[in-house]
Amino acid sequence: MSATSTIPVRVSEIEPVAESIKRVRLERPDGRPLPPFSPGAHVVVSMNDGGRIRRNPYSLMSEPDDRGYYAISVLRAEKSRGGSAFIHDVLKAGDELTISHPVNLFPADKRGRKHILIAGGIGITPFIAMMAGFARDNVPFELHYAMRSRAHGAYWRDLVASYGAHRIKPYFSAEYQVLPVATLLENQPLGTHVYVCGPDRLTDCVLDAARNTGWPAANVHTERFLAPAGGKPFDVELIRSGITVHVGEHESILEAVEAAGIDAPCLCRGGACGQCETSVIACDGQLLHHDVYLSDDEKAGGRKIMICVSRFEGTRLSLDL
Amino acid sequence: MAIMFRQETFRDDFTYRNSPANIHRFPFPFDRDEYAYSVNIEPHVPGRKGTIYESLIDVDEHYVAEMADRALVLKEDPLRYQALPHMMQAQWDVLELLMEQQAAGYPEHFSLTRNGDRWRWINRPLGIDDTFTFGARETLPYEPLEYIGRQTQGDLCIVDQRDNNLWMDAGLVTTQADWSLDFDVGMNFMEWHGPVPLAHGMGIFDRALKFLLNLQLGQPVRRFNWTMTVNPRLDTSPENYHKWGRDRTTVTPVNVGRKVHLRVELQTLWRLPRSNAMLFVIRCYLMSMEELVTVPKWARRFHRVLKTLPQELVDYKGMTRYRDTTVEWLSRHDDGAPTSPGIWPD
Numbered sequence: 135m136s137a138t139s140t141i142p143v144r145v146s147e148i149e150p151v152a153e154s155i156k157r158v159r160l161e162r163p164d165g166r167p168l169p170p171f172s173p174g175a176h177v178v179v180s181m182n183d184g185g186r187i188r189r190n191p192y193s194l195m196s197e198p199d200d201r202g203y204y205a206i207s208v209l210r211a212e213k214s215r216g217g218s219a220f221i222h223d224v225l226k227a228g229d230e231l232t233i234s235h236p237v238n239l240f241p242a243d244k245r246g247r248k249h250i251l252i253a254g255g256i257g258i259t260p261f262i263a264m265m266a267g268f269a270r271d272n273v274p275f276e277l278h279y280a281m282r283s284r285a286h287g288a289y290w291r292d293l294v295a296s297y298g299a300h301r302i303k304p305y306f307s308a309e310y311q312v313l314p315v316a317t318l319l320e321n322q323p324l325g326t327h328v329y330v331c332g333p334d335r336l337t338d339c340v341l342d343a344a345r346n347t348g349w350p351a352a353n354v355h356t357e358r359f360l361a362p363a364g365g366k367p368f369d370v371e372l373i374r375s376g377i378t379v380h381v382g383e384h385e386s387i388l389e390a391v392e393a394a395g396i397d398a399p400c401l402c403r404g405g406a407c408g409q410c411e412t413s414v415i416a417c418d419g420q421l422l423h424h425d426v427y428l429s430d431d432e433k434a435g436g437r438k439i440m441i442c443v444s445r446f447e448g449t450r451l452s453l454d455l
Numbered sequence: 456m457a458i459m460f461r462q463e464t465f466r467d468d469f470t471y472r473n474s475p476a477n478i479h480r481f482p483f484p485f486d487r488d489e490y491a492y493s494v495n496i497e498p499h500v501p502g503r504k505g506t507i508y509e510s511l512i513d514v515d516e517h518y519v520a521e522m523a524d525r526a527l528v529l530k531e532d533p534l535r536y537q538a539l540p541h542m543m544q545a546q547w548d549v550l551e552l553l554m555e556q557q558a559a560g561y562p563e564h565f566s567l568t569r570n571g572d573r574w575r576w577i578n579r580p581l582g583i584d585d586t587f588t589f590g591a592r593e594t595l596p597y598e599p600l601e602y603i604g605r606q607t608q609g610d611l612c613i614v615d616q617r618d619n620n621l622w623m624d625a626g627l628v629t630t631q632a633d634w635s636l637d638f639d640v641g642m643n644f645m646e647w648h649g650p651v652p653l654a655h656g657m658g659i660f661d662r663a664l665k666f667l668l669n670l671q672l673g674q675p676v677r678r679f680n681w682t683m684t685v686n687p688r689l690d691t692s693p694e695n696y697h698k699w700g701r702d703r704t705t706v707t708p709v710n711v712g713r714k715v716h717l718r719v720e721l722q723t724l725w726r727l728p729r730s731n732a733m734l735f736v737i738r739c740y741l742m743s744m745e746e747l748v749t750v751p752k753w754a755r756r757f758h759r760v761l762k763t764l765p766q767e768l769v770d771y772k773g774m775t776r777y778r779d780t781t782v783e784w785l786s787r788h789d790d791g792a793p794t795s796p797g798i799w800p801d
Contacts, residue, residue, distance in 0.1 A: 139671070139673040139674050169672060169673070169728050170548075170728040170729045171672075171728055171729070172728065172729055172730060172731040174731075175731070198729065199729075234671075235671055235672040235673040235674070236672055236728070237671060237672070238731040241616070241617070241731045243617055244541035244542075244544075244615065244617075244730070245541050352617070352618045401495070401496065401497045402494070402496045402497060402498075402666060402676070403498065404496075404666050404669065405666070406494050406496060406662050406663065406665065406666035407493065407494045407495065407496055407497075407666075408493065408494065426661075426662050426665040426666060427494075427662060429658075
């Protein structure tokens with residue numbers, strides 16, 4: 135879906151909370167309330183890094199009911215593509231950014247009778263809002279939180295103080311403590327849900343243990359972010375119109391065609407309705423199909439493309455437009 | 456401009472009529488001369504003045520009478536409102552959305568004042584002035600969905616999203632085209648669409664579901680659905696089939712223009728912020744054939760659509776007994792001239 139609906143925000147506070155982790159507080163410049171959000175939601179933050187737009191998703195960790203501000207936490211990635219380095223080195227209080235509306239691809243199951251949250255490192259962020267929700271609704275939960283060391287871990291002291299040591303269990307690998315995933319999942323009452331957010335190794339370990347101990351797949355949740363809408367820029371030749379348009383990193387073919395003043399049929403702008411189906415006349419490279427309209431055979435055939443969501447990588451693309 | 460609300464009925468003496476101005480804002484759903492199934496979803500953005508898209512939640516001259524009819528249906532059958540326990544937060548989301556939209560679109564009729572969690576809601580057409588605490592069930596006379604549903608045109612369904620599916624876990628449904636909330640509550644998207652012919656094999660529901668699972672906050676979408684109803688009856692429910700089913704045998708060449716109605720549903724879908732659930736508003740608009748043919752383009756086009764409609768769809772939509780009579784009557788209003796693109800009157 136096209137990301138046309140964005141919210142302008144200003145950084146009202148940015149502070150280190152642990153080794154390589156900063157917490158950023160975002161408010162609307164006009165003082166109006168932000169939309170409420172559901173625990174587990176994230177926003178895509180757009181940053182203007184010296185003329186280059188960077189977009190990264192971050193989980194919201196503020197109180198879901200507090201519409202005055204959003205908070206995110208950012209780990210400086212070791213192999214940063216630029217977004218987390220920008221936030222750590224350049225971003226300061228008073229700077230303006232834009233964010234998407236909140237999107238939730240990691241919601242708590244509202245029917246759950248008990249929730250087990252397993253976090254590794256910066257994976258703690260979505261759980262902070264989730265725990266606020268569970269505590270408010272008086273739903274049983276426990277957090278198992280693995281960190282490198284006391285200095286690298288963020289928020290664990292506050293969480294133990296807020297929710298009690300019986301619900302918050304930190305594990306520090308520098309002290310040879312291991313999060314006992316298998317034993318944890320072995321004996322849980324019916325109606326329990328487990329959520330994992332952290333490095334792939336931790337996620338895989340939880341998924342394996344859940345499978346081995348017979349958990350229903352619907353009760354096991356892993357964090358997902360919305361795939362960034364854009365991709366590498368490319369040119370498209372429009373045969374009937376007799377022009378070539380450039381498709382930028384953060385726009386769709388449809389948007390580029392419309393910007394060139396050409397009226398292309400479209401309806402849903404989300405790759406579902408089929409209206410913008412366009413014939414491919416020449417293609418030296420690979421079509422990147424992101425729609426749910428074309429069949430697998432049609433996608434493999436390479437003769438059609440849904441220009442509202444799909445992209446191209448290669449040297450030459452010509453369309454019947 | 457203040458709306459002049461009509462006094463009219465949707466049962467017994469059926470005094471429901473559209474004013475000439477309201478006919479012109481009717482959501483005629485056909486943009487070409489034949490009907491084809493499609494995933495006809497588009498962004499629900501405000502549209503032209505004087506159309507039903509002027510406000511995202513449309514209020515029209517039938518508002519007061521529709522709310523009176525809804526109250527009668529609920530009194531006779533309280534199961535038209537149902538909400539599973541895990542949907543309470545979504546109910547509050549819906550109450551907020553519908554109050555905000557109606558107050559923004561029609562400030563002369565509705566107003567919402569917030570002071571922290573203390574909210575004051577004024578609904579002038581229905582004579583309501585309530586102050587309550589947002590989030591506190593006991594401060595409202597009904598559960599939040601039922602409270603705001605008794606003050607909003609259109610059926611309301613709240614669907615929960617989990618396991619890559621959508622689940623019909625709450626609703627207030629009194630103006631439905633022959634489906635039952637009591638039967639469908641708790642079902643998933645594929646289950647509640649089970650009875651629809653042809654579309655499953657075409658993959659329509661697989662695509663629509665994938666699209667809807669990605670529905671984003673602040674970007675609602677809409678689609679049309681349509682059928683026909685004999686007499687301007689809102690409550691054509693399975694529960695009351697014994698009251699309206701036989702109406703379909705009463706259509707004659709003499710009364711068809713007055714009795715047969717095009718029934719259009721404007722379905723809007725909204726992501727809800729606090730609960731991550733989704734609101735389906737299914738808003739029903741009714742227009743008699745006599746009213747429809749006052750717009751020449753619609754008369755020509757609807758005649759052609761109805762004439763070429765596949766038999767499976769005629770049967771599914773319950774029009775088998777009176778389709779031919781209606782096509783015959785409409786043919787007198789179709790001179791064969793070409794029709795212009797789009798749905799609006801010329």
